[in-house]
Amino acid sequence: MEVTEEQFNGHPVVVPVGDVDLGNSRDLQMHLRQTLGKKPKRLLVDLAGVPHMDSSGVATLVEAMQVSRRNGTSLVLCAMTDRVRSIFEIARLDKVFRIVDKREEAEENA
Amino acid sequence: MTQGQGQSDSHAETCDHVMPDVRIEVVSQPRYLAGVRDLVRAVAGRLGFNPAICGRIALAVDEALCNIINHGYDKRPDGRIWISIWPTCEPKPEHQVGIRIIIEDSAKQVEPETIKSRDLGDIRPGGLGVHIIREVMDVAIYQKRTGGGMRLVMEKRLDNESENHAS
Structure with missing residues (x-):
């Protein structure tokens, strides 16, 4: 998995590409911590390039959500693959996170 | 048999095989998780599960391995883990109804009844x-x-037509 960062409408977008599992979720965690440390108004995590995520990846995103709430950052997950959405549903976290299909939708009803 | 917190008893029989159809051994290192997932997904597909269910079965195996690596072996990289897979059948050997996956390790033992999920509301x-x-x-x-x-015995049934692509 590789993690890059982009900008979209003035907001940072963290973009992991590849499976996120116990072997590499720490890379995503470090990147999210670094970006959240700058206390952006909004942070998008684009998951279009993540075909598989296990509970270590989910835990990383839960941690990011907790930090976001403390910082006043709006965390938005976007473009989840069906398989990744499935684990959020199983963990009953699909209603806890703000999840949108496209980056553009992060702007709506924020 | 010491029984832990299963949702139900295992009731389907393996399809006339004492030995598993597939058996692999991996060390307790996260870098091999992807390979195991790919194998499990492929085998489940050959046993008739649709791609979405195959992905979920692979996820369950992945989670079991993560627990063994993190908690059983305390992240030690030299532990051994054995994964065995059978088709399950009933009432006749030619009537395949699902998959059985057994994951074993030589890590520290815990009481099966203490292995619990956390409150999802937390x-x-x-x-x-x-x-x-x-x-x-x-x-x-x-x-x-x-x-x-420890040993984890898992089964998944081909419960409906959408899951059953077995030939």
């Missing part, structure tokens, strides 16, 4: 693996192995 990082395993699989039974280590 939103915090971690602690989801057991919940995922029990949610995905029809049977998930933890046992102590004689002589050391």
Whole structure:
């Protein structure tokens, strides 16, 4: 998995590409911590390039959500693959996170 | 048999095989998780499960391995893990009804009844693996192995037409 960062409408977008599992979720965690440390108004995590995520990846995103709430950052997950959405549903976290299909939708009803 | 917190008893029989159809051994290192997932997904597909269910079965195995690596072997990289897979059949050997996956280790033993999922309402990082395993699989039974280590017996049935592509 590789993690890059982009900008979209003035907001940072963290973009992991590849499976996120116990072997590499720490890379995503470090990147999210670094970006959240700058206390952006909004942070998008684009998951279009993540075909598989296990509970270590989910835990990383839960941690990011907790930090976001403390910082006043709006965390938005976007473009989840069906398989990744499935684990959020199983963990009953699909209603806890703000999840949108496209980056553009992060702007709506924020 | 020491029975842990399975959702139900294992009831389907393996399809006339004492030995598993597939058996692999991996060390307790996260870098091999992807390879195991790919194998499990492929085998489940050949046993008739649709791609979405194959992905969930692979996820359950992944979560079981993560728990063994993190908690059983305390992240030691030289532990051994054995994964065995059978088709399950009933009432006749030619009538395949699902898959059985047994994961064994020689890690520290815990009482099976202490292996629990956390309260999902308590939103915090971690602690989801057991919940995922029990949610995905029809049977998930933890046992102590004689002589050391733990065993997890998991089964998933081909319950409906959308899941059943077996030929």
